[in-house]
Amino acid sequence: MGPKGRTSTYPIGIVDWDSKMIHLLLVETVKEMWDVLVAAKESQGTMRVLTLRRRFFWSPMEEGAEMVAHIAVLSQVQSNICLMGEKVNDDEFLAVLTTSLPESWDMFVQAYFGATNGVTMDPSGGMKKITSQELATVLTDKDRHW
Template sequence: MASTTPAPTPVTVTTEESSSLRINKLEGASNWKTWKVLVQDWLNEKDLDTIITSICPVISTSPPVGQDAIDKWDKQNRKVIATLRRNLQETVLTHVIACTTAKEVWDRLSGLYEITDIIELVSIRRLYFSHRMDESTKIEDHLKQMQEWHDKMRSIGTNYATNFDKAITLPSSLPPSWDIFVQTLQSDLNGLSTVGADQASIANSIECKIIAEGQRRQQSSVSNAMYAEKGKFKGKSKNSSGGNKNSSLSQNTKQDGKCNYCKKEGHWEKECRKKKERKRTKRTRRRTLRKWHLQAKKMEDCQHMFLWRLRNMWEQTG
């Protein structure tokens, strides 16, 4: 049995004003986002959030700043620095060990790990907006992947992935076989450009319709497969019942001579099964190619129309 590594135990930080504050130590870019949120919550709760954005005040008369204000700031600054340092791994602590203010510590950590978020954001946005669902992929798996990318971008910044982006990107990510269905979403997409539109509700409506269509297609494919299997079984039973008669008949009616097509003995060219099968295959292939050509042209026209409408919508929304 493979051994499992136990999860690190959160560090408990005790303060004078509260019983305890549980914060996992900052390890680096891997847990920077969650660590930052927890620390900011603690700072806001204790009215210390300005300490990481301000420097030590200077005595002045306008505005009035006295020694009491400086002493208060210094006490709060030391408290925040101590809390931050206690919640850093040693490898991270080395980067801020020489900092003398909480603002220096915070700015140094942000400079080290916020840039990692931006690099990750560029990669995720490229995947999110260019991804195209494969025909063989289940719609539930596709939507799950798109939602994961959407949530990751919002965790970096809520303005990096909006409901408008979701409503536009989900239909665009569907494969060509969905082009006719995408046309049915036109009314929802048009609603995005309406003043005061509830874009979150529109995005959810589009997602629900896509899920319903995916389930309908999945049920239809299962029914078609069952019908084809049933027809195949019937054909086998009929062939097996008359198999002995046909085999005996073919043995009795075997012709003398050699086929000019397949070069085998026992039949002539006009009765050659191989020749007939090849002709049948060619006819089927030609019909299939014509059908594919017509479908491809139809889907191409639909896709051009959809992209044209999307482009107009983007221009109208600015």
């Protein structure tokens, strides 16, 4: 038999680091072991992405919390989602950031978007959409002076 067909006479321990559980499986070939590992990691990956997306969309900022800390949490979750091979575009981040703010920020956000009409000037004098980074900077500055 070739390397993929080697027979194992011992149980092979597969460690699931996410849940800290050890599963013992009896497999007869290296290929079977690989297939089990791939299947386990794919299902964990899908669940991890769903968990991260849920956390991303359901991370409201508590009243009185620091804006910098809130934006850092959202940015970290966004980074983790991207590390899992999924994309979070800037419009999505902008929407999540805006809707995650407490009600006390509603008037400011409405005034800001109303005054800018959702666009800013770029360095060349043209118009461009407000980015999440620009909004984060404005919110952070406002939070420091509020």
